[in-house]
Amino acid sequence: MSSILEKLDMGKYALYVWGSFGVTAACMILEPLLLRSRAARIQRQIARLNRLETNKR
Amino acid sequence: MQNRLINWFKFSSPATFYPLAGRLAPIFWVLAIVLIGIGLYMSFFVAPVDYKQGDGYRIIFIHVPASWMSMFIYIVMAGWSAIGLIFNTRLSAMMAQALAPTGAMFAFVSLWTGSFWGKPMWGTWWVWDARITSELILLFLYLGYMALVGAIDDRRRADRAGAILLLVGVVNVPIIYFSVKWWNTLHQGATIKMNGQTSMDETMLQTMLIMALGFWAYSIAAAMVRVRAIILEREMGATWVRELIGDRA
Numbered sequence: 079m080s081s082i083l084e085k086l087d088m089g090k091y092a093l094y095v096w097g098s099f100g101v102t103a104a105c106m107i108l109e110p111l112l113l114r115s116r117a118a119r120i121q122r123q124i125a126r127l128n129r130l131e132t133n134k135r
Numbered sequence: 136m137q138n139r140l141i142n143w144f145k146f147s148s149p150a151t152f153y154p155l156a157g158r159l160a161p162i163f164w165v166l167a168i169v170l171i172g173i174g175l176y177m178s179f180f181v182a183p184v185d186y187k188q189g190d191g192y193r194i195i196f197i198h199v200p201a202s203w204m205s206m207f208i209y210i211v212m213a214g215w216s217a218i219g220l221i222f223n224t225r226l227s228a229m230m231a232q233a234l235a236p237t238g239a240m241f242a243f244v245s246l247w248t249g250s251f252w253g254k255p256m257w258g259t260w261w262v263w264d265a266r267i268t269s270e271l272i273l274l275f276l277y278l279g280y281m282a283l284v285g286a287i288d289d290r291r292r293a294d295r296a297g298a299i300l301l302l303v304g305v306v307n308v309p310i311i312y313f314s315v316k317w318w319n320t321l322h323q324g325a326t327i328k329m330n331g332q333t334s335m336d337e338t339m340l341q342t343m344l345i346m347a348l349g350f351w352a353y354s355i356a357a358a359m360v361r362v363r364a365i366i367l368e369r370e371m372g373a374t375w376v377r378e379l380i381g382d383r384a
Contacts (some may be wrong), residue, residue, distance in 0.1 A: 085180050091191035094255050098194045098248040105240050106171075109357060110164075117364045118142065121380055124371055128382040 147224040150375045156359040156366075163356035170349030177342040185339075191255050198248040199326075200347035202239045204354055205273060206308050208238035212280075213305040216298030226362075228294035229369065231301060232284060233362035237354050239277035245270055257321060259351045265314040266322040269307060276304040290369060 088095040146152050178196040185192040214229040219227030249267065250260045261267070280300050287293035315324045326335050327343075335343075370376045 082180075088190040088193070091189060091193075091255055094191055094251045098197060098251040100335050101247055102197045102244050104352060105244055109237065109240055110285070113357060113360045113364070117360060117367075120364055120367045120371075124380040126365060127371070128377055128380065131148055131381060133157060 147222070147226045147351045149226055149370055150227065150373070152226055153363055153366050153379075156363050160356050160359040160363075161173045167349050167352035167356055170345055170352055174342060174346035174349050177338070177345065182339050182342050190254060191252065194248050194347050196342050198245060198252060199343055200268065201248065202245040203347055204249065204350045205238055205245050205270070206311060208234050208241065209273060209276070209301070209355060210305065211306055212238065212374035213301045216301045219274060219294060220298050220302075225294075225369075228298065228367065229362055229365045230358070231297065232281075233358045233365055234354070235277055235281050235284075236361070237357045239274060239281070241350070241354075242270060242274040242277055246274065253270040264321045264322050265318040266311060266320050269311040269314050272307055273311060276300075280304075 146155060174196065179191055182196070184190055207233045212234050215227045215231040215234075217324040219231070246267070249270075253262070254260050267333060280297055283300055287296055289357065314320060315322055327340070367376055367380070
């Protein structure tokens with residue numbers, strides 16, 4: 079465990095390395111989540127339209 | 136003879152591409168997670184400390200792949216736009232629109248990580264250097280494209296206007312790529328050269344290439360999911376969409 083932490087210790091570059099990897103990770107996790115909610119939203123919307131039309135008939 | 140030709144136009148129809156994209160997306164998500172996982176492991180546990188830049192150099196493992204992707208995605212979008220203008224296929228513009236936010240994200244990541252590398256190495260967060268400025272213009276091109284397409288209500292007009300903007304803007308990509316050669320820039324020259332002479336440690340190079348492949352898989356996966364959402368949004372009135380979704384969800 080301590081050797082892992084040692085490897086991850088970026089010394090005086092910690093802010094810059096983790097600032098870079100952190101923001102990149104945030105972007106690449108956020109985008110798929112936003113995509114999933116966009117896909118779900120449009121599917122719900124179409125399903126709702128379908129229900130409305132079935133009810134009319 | 137006729138039977139042996141693949142009918143490429145078959146997949147230019149949103150109705151046939153929708154299920155194909157749905158099958159491709161999970162494959163590329165898995166590839167992306169595996170490759171980026173290996174890449175991250177190598178970035179911190181395998182790649183050695185740089186003799187000059189210490190641990191700070193590790194930023195390049197995301198900076199370089201992100202920069203490549205930002206340029207590559209733009210070229211692919213311009214390619215789709217050209218196809219769309221020539222063959223008048225609806226899917227082309229949808230593909231370009233599906234790629235744009237991912238490309239913009241990578242352009243942002245490229246600038247952000249570049250800035251975080253520049254501060255400790257050059258002593259500044261930002262300079263109006265030719266390469267950095269042209270990458271910033273690339274980000275603005277992405278944002279401009281998305282704003283333009285979103286601002287025009289008529290979908291066909293939006294597609295065409297967007298396509299023309301993308302094709303005009305493609306001139307910026309070689310400017311970014313060759314900027315370090317054409318001008319005296321603060322940004323260093325290419326480490327990975329087209330003629331194969333690379334001035335880099337073997338494991339560092341492998342790490343960077345694995346990360347680049349991971350980002351590549353990620354981009355394809357994201358584009359496939361987004362294009363499916365775009366297809367549904369735009370074809371909402373079509374019978375096949377209505378039947379596909381049904382009344383659940």
